[in-house]
Amino acid sequence: MSKIKTRTFDAANYLNTEEDAAAYLDAAMADGDPALLAAALGDIARARGMTQLAKDTGLSRESLYKSLSGERAPSSETLFKVINAMGFKLSVVPAAAR
Template sequence: MPTTTRPFDMAEQLRDEQDIAAYLTLVLEEGDPGELAHALGVIARARGMTQIAAEAGMGREALYKALRADASPRFETILKVMHALGLRLSVQPAA
């Protein structure tokens, strides 16, 4: 009997705020803007894209487009989405 598998979906692993914070911290440490946009999209899907789009003051389609891995969203968009997700950025010394 063949083994049945499903594609991995990170959104299914983000069960609480600690999971989300850990995931986003790892992505930010990589320093890839496209991966940040993608990660915010994954988190938004985990929380409900329609709700996050409404809270960010954006249309759902526009949010999907802004948070693709190959997108370069404006910093204002990143901040709106972070706020809608209940997240905030903080700064620490690199050393």
């Protein structure tokens, strides 16, 4: 019997368009977990290239990898720098009636 080879799932491999990335980020934000938001931004950054994001934000690649790992919630300053550098715009809408 042959062995089946598998790979760990990596969302960065499937974020091919701006629409994909925006939908992924929107879903992460809907969860309300800052660490999940950071991880989603990290996946998008890896899909696009972390080096360019580092240049655009003025942060080091190492700092970005740590901040966007999903292991912790990064500072709001870092989140805003990353979101703006990625070309996304945050908006606020009323939550659905409870």
